[in-house]
Amino acid sequence: MVSDSTDLLRCKQLIERKLDWGASESWTSVDFENLQQRILDETGVSLSASTLRRIWGRVDYQHLPSNTTLNTLAQFAGYPDWRTFIKSQVLSDLPPTPVERLTREPVKHAINWVRLSWIAGLFITIVLIGIVAFDQKQPHLNTNQYSFSSKPLTHSIPNSVIFTYNASASPTDSVYIQQSWNPRLRALVDKDSQTYTSIYYEPGYYRAKLLVGKQIVKEHPLLIPTNGWLGTIATKPVPVYMKPDEFIGPTMMRLPVAGIQQKNVPLQPEVPLVKYFNVGNFDPVPLADFSFSSDVKNEYGEGAAACQQTWIELITDDMPITIPLCTKGCVSELTLLDGSHMISGKKTDLSRFGVDYANWINVSCKSDGHKLYYHINGELAYEAALPKKKVTIVGIAYGFRGTGAVRNINLQANDKQVFHAF
Template sequence: MVSELSELQRCKGLIEQRLDWGPADTWQTTDFENLSELILNETGVSLSTSTLRRIWGRVEYNHLPSTTTLNTLARFAGAGDWRAFVKQNKAVTVEPEQQPGAVREQKGTQSWKRLAWIATAAVVVILASMLAFDKGEPQLEKNAYTFTSQSVTKGIPNSVIFTYDASASPTDSVFIQQSWDDSKRVLVDKNSHKHTSIYYEPGAYQAKLLIGAQVVQQHKLVIGTAGWAALIDRPKMPVYLKKEEFLRKDGMGADITVIGQKNISLQPEPPMIKYFNVGNFEPVPLDNFSFSTEIRHDYNEGAAACQLTYISLLTDDTPIVIPLSSKGCVSDLNLLSVDSYVSGKKADLSALGVDFTDWVSVSCLASGGKIRYAINGQHAFEFPVPSRPIRVLGIAFGFRGAGSVRNVSLRTGGKTVFEAL
């Protein structure tokens, strides 16, 4: 029991590093709601805000979470499941006094309150050097460093070549990070100038060059698609679909036969099927756009009874995520409209519960400083348009099980920018 609790503490520490939201004891309710949304989008499993609050000690609870919860946390922390996560830590023995404190930068201050249980001796040495460097050291001169990137192709998976100059670094702890995800952070040679990484999903990423725990350079990186792309989400690497396996004359969607041919079972845990179209149209300003489509969830057997579905407008900032489900499952939905977030646990999201026996029409329109969402022609929600400039770069769909899409349209200023299916 003590060992398992220690492993849970290590898992929480890695998740906190990945999020980089500052000390967990300062997190607000909205932070736990956002974490629940991130976990759902990445793992397909919904962990409630109350569950996450118990795990992070906001509510007195001295027992281990369920196996499903542990597996989900481990997946979000970068492991295949809880057993694999624990096994990684047992691969190396570290004396307690050698385990360094987790380092996190928050508004120029350091947070030393949690231990980062490290999976390998190499990472322990790396973090120890980061700790020694960051403690009491002044901020680095960012102009002394350069950092650019170039993808090798258009499509997924896609390798990106990073070109960097970190020769001015006072330490060997130089890292390149693919995105906001700390688990995608890699140690590089400060005296070299090239590093490559593989991106398995399209989208807009924030690549970073770090010296110790300090970000010295960062830039936006868009991984596009060659037209429509589809994948079946898996823990280690997605299973990619050929265009003829999901593109049809009357729309788009991989049926359960195609999924079965990939030796992927639909039960007891249906996979998440994702469709993307990124970087194939001129970026559309978020304060002047309209989007519409029709979708249908095609599988409701067993654990897919909720028919969980989402539509996402991928931007160069936070995305728009419109979730849908069967009517009885709206409590598990979370709506994200860039800076506005609504949890089905605390709000009435019944407008997002639909009957998938027929096509469902979904649209959103920005006008008068508001983004207005409609389901089957009926007004559902509206949220303010952020004041900062944000552009729509791509479109994505996700189905827990199997689903279909047709009649996709994106417009700006009365002009059609993208139309398909």
């Protein structure tokens, strides 16, 4: 069991009340995977489902969580960081002022050291909170005094990117370059330098940022493309990259279970995530008038993979479009993105995205200039309003919890074919 401190126990209780999923003792593997996604969505930090199971005592582990993990849990519970959470607990734990009992002994000027220590502790706590609050106040910066650009070095993955910047006007040494929206992918750089390199292990459309303290002073789009199709098994810290002939065939993409095992990636109890990407290899397609269709099949449903979670992502230059699928009994765990909003299966009827993988599943998504329409096997499954701003599709990705197959990929713009595969 995790060597729980009282503070960690209280933090977990706050998280459990926030989630309102019932007693944590009854949580399943899917619940911990969903918690992993919720924490990632809200904090930008990915805590693995296995780490979360350890923290909640599902796995025998004799160490306290790392500082990064504690900070992330505190943020998800509603605090800026673990230190602030601890301070809040100190304030709430202060006992009432002791009532002095009268004594017959003539001690006229005795000092109540117990009370004095509590008062001193309270004063120090208040001062520290004030310092933290003061540090969080940052004067508005003139962004025109800063510059920031980037250059990918290859058309393949992994891809190193050279960032060129000028942050010499910064009033602080806290200058950072952030690869994307994820604060975890943030690096401290020398404000008086001009070059920093970073590596991207997955393709996609990112918004790189230059920050001074907590203020974004410059940001720009950054497309990390693939050289054709890229297949990966998501492992940390670096994915396992597949050779084309290991997953690409003449009529479909498919990574057999044996292909995963040959890479020494375990299938249980943590079911691997298999991904296929194609980014930056066709002209951008406007979301206002497009049509996409494809056939998919999830081919692994053993043990912890019973939900056979699958999704298709239309990578855009803004929020992506995602089409989630799973077995019928697991639709509560689905999350759909419509280019503007994140739609949870816990609050929306996404039951039509529950499927039987005994046969190929035909998935399509299209727009008519006003709305997005999602179809599963020819039936309307969901519709949503188009984003108000101009958005274009720049790539396609597939994800399978376990492994799966893809065929008949078609993407059109203005009724003209832009991309086709298999």
